[in-house]
Structures are given as structure tokens and as C-alpha cells.
Amino acid sequence: MTAPIISAELLDVRRRKAEVLVLDATVELAPAKHDGDHTSSTGLAGWEREHIPGSRHADLLHLLSDPAAPFHFAVPSPSALVAALSSLGVRDGVPVVTYDRNGGLWAARLWYLLDWLGVEASVLDGGFAAWQSAGLPVSAGPAGAPVDAGPLTVRERDGRWVGKEDLAAWMAGEKDATVVCALNPEAYAGEVPTRYSRRGHIPGSGNLPARSLTGADGLFLPAEELRAALGGLAEDPAPVWVYCGGGISATVVALALAAVGRGDVAIYDGSLEEWSADPSLPLELGRGG
Known part of the structure; x- marks a missing residue:
């Protein structure tokens, strides 16, 4: 691969x-x-x-x-x-x-x-x-004619998604995982407006901002720097679950981990949009994690 x-x-x-x-x-x-x-x-x-x-x-x-x-x-x-x-x-x-x-x-x-x-x-x-x-060529204009669909064989990978029930079970100590929020520190702490109904992060989750994995030029950090920025997640023996606001930034962390050899990361797809909409589920403010 x-x-x-x-x-x-x-x-x-x-x-x-x-x-x-x-x-x-x-x-x-x-x-x-x-x-x-x-x-x-x-x-x-x-x-x-x-x-x-x-x-x-x-x-x-x-x-x-x-x-x-x-x-x-x-x-x-x-x-x-x-x-x-x-x-x-x-x-x-x-x-x-x-x-x-x-x-x-x-x-x-x-x-x-x-x-x-x-x-x-x-x-x-x-x-x-x-x-x-890089000075490479650029095109403009609408899409061309529809493509002819060829065969697409699915080899679905297990364990790539978790739901709010999994996170609730983890909070209750019923499941083992390392849970990480990929939002920036201000959003994680609830210090800035959110697109969702409540601010904060899932209690007990750590913070690894997706943007911390790339440099000012937008390129991913070199391999050793990237591994260091991931803070031991690549070697973590527990399952790694990542969430953000809506299941987007979290995939950057998954991509970075795949780049250093860990391809079994799971994403909480609903992330804070789903979690915050349920008033029975707790959110925590502050940067303590």
C-alpha cells in the first residue's frame, strides 16, 4: 500500500x-x-x-x-x-x-x-x-461528461467508527480507549463560539489540534517531528478514538497516524454536533482535559 x-x-x-x-x-x-x-x-x-x-x-x-x-x-x-x-x-x-x-x-x-x-x-x-x-498547471471550467462507473469492490475495514454510546461507555469505565479532540485549544476549552449547541469537550478527552500536525506552509511535519507531535498515540496500546466538531478535523489526526504506521484509528462521526445536542451528555470547559 x-x-x-x-x-x-x-x-x-x-x-x-x-x-x-x-x-x-x-x-x-x-x-x-x-x-x-x-x-x-x-x-x-x-x-x-x-x-x-x-x-x-x-x-x-x-x-x-x-x-x-x-x-x-x-x-x-x-x-x-x-x-x-x-x-x-x-x-x-x-x-x-x-x-x-x-x-x-x-x-x-x-x-x-x-x-x-x-x-x-x-x-x-x-x-x-x-x-x-510548485508552479504546476491549473485548469478551469465545469465538469465534463459523466464518467462510466466501473466495478468498485468494497473491503470494509472494521472498527473505524464509534458512536456516542461507545463514548458514554468509555466515560463509565466500560470500554478502554484513548480519546482525543482534534479541535484547536480555544474550541476545546469552550472559549470561542461553536457551530453546535453547547461549548466544551467530552470530559476526560485530551486535545491534539489537527493544525498542530502541519507547518506554516500547510505541509505535514517531517516524519520524526510528526511522530513527536502525535504525543505517543502511534504506540498507545489502547484503541485510539478521535472526535472534533463534526468528524472532519479528526480525520487529519487519523491520516497523520496512518502516515507513521498506525491505521486502526476510529472516528466519532457525530462528534460535538451530535454530543452537544443531547442535554443528558456532559461537556467540560477549560484546557485541563
Whole structure:
């Protein structure tokens, strides 16, 4: 299996040889101006303005989420996800590279969905900004004709998702896990407005901000620095469960752990959007963890 993070230069070589399918996973999610402010839109318009040649836009907000779920960006059933991915050209024998235009969070989310189904996938290191910085070509315009869906064999990986019942059982001491919140320290502590109904973090969970795993240039830290930034999670004997606000930033931590050799991380998909909506579930303020 290839490394889950790929450089812009290597992606350019591979896409020129038609060895990969490139998907832009960008979603436009505005910072919350007040508690409960969840304003988002697809990144399709931005993709049409400029994108990696040959790429397609993958709509995480609608196409690749479960519209019936009570929270945003919920993972669809495997069958629904396979149908959506097939419509984008994902098929057996063709690795996928994901990218986005705003920090890599969305690319990591799409990578996680693909990896869960056993599809060979990687994330463009530094995203579209790195592609542009490397002076590589850019295209514009709407998507072309629909692709012919090829066969897509699913090899679903067990243990990749946990729910609020699992977290409640962990809090009660009935399950063993190391639980980490991937939000920034201010959001973890409840010091800033949240998109959800209540501020704070799940009591007992630690804080590992997704943004702490990349440098100022948006590239992931070098391997040894990345392992150090992960704070021992790669070697932790307990199951590692990661959450955030809506199951997006958490996938960056999962991607970083996969890059250093740990591929069994589970995501709490509903994250704080689901957790905070249930008044019976506790939230804790402050940075103590």
C-alpha cells in the first residue's frame, strides 16, 4: 500500500500518466459567528474557477454524506457511499488522490471514507496551495461528461467508527480507549463560539489540534517531528478514538497516524454536533482535559 500522503510533484507525474483519479473535496465552512452558527456550502464554484487538471469535485456536503442523519457530514451506508464514489469515477485498480483548497481537512475526510472501504487513497500534501506553489498547471471550467462507473469492490475495514454510546461507555469505565479532540485549544476549552449547541469537550478527552500536525506552509511535519507531535498515540496500546466538531478535523489526526504506521484509528462521526445536542451528555470547559 502506498503512503497516505503524496507530494505535489509526485502527483503531477502520476496524473500525467493517468495512474490516479484526483478528487477535490473542498467544502466552504465559515467560522462560527455565534453559538449554533453552521454556515456551509459546497466547494464546486471554487473548483470550477481553478483546479488540478483532470480532477473532479467530490461533494462531501451532499453526495458523500447521509442526508437523513441528524448531524452534518454523516457517513453514508457503505452501499450508498459506493454508488456516490462510483459516479465520480472511483473504481477498482485506480488509486485516488484527494485534495482541497482550505487546509487539508476535507481531503483527509474523503481519504478516510475511501480507506474505510479499502480503496487505495492518499492526500495531496499541502493541498491546492502546494500545487500552485510548485508552479504546476491549473485548469478551469465545469465538469465534463459523466464518467462510466466501473466495478468498485468494497473491503470494509472494521472498527473505524464509534458512536456516542461507545463514548458514554468509555466515560463509565466500560470500554478502554484513548480519546482525543482534534479541535484547536480555544474550541476545546469552550472559549470561542461553536457551530453546535453547547461549548466544551467530552470530559476526560485530551486535545491534539489537527493544525498542530502541519507547518506554516500547510505541509505535514517531517516524519520524526510528526511522530513527536502525535504525543505517543502511534504506540498507545489502547484503541485510539478521535472526535472534533463534526468528524472532519479528526480525520487529519487519523491520516497523520496512518502516515507513521498506525491505521486502526476510529472516528466519532457525530462528534460535538451530535454530543452537544443531547442535554443528558456532559461537556467540560477549560484546557485541563
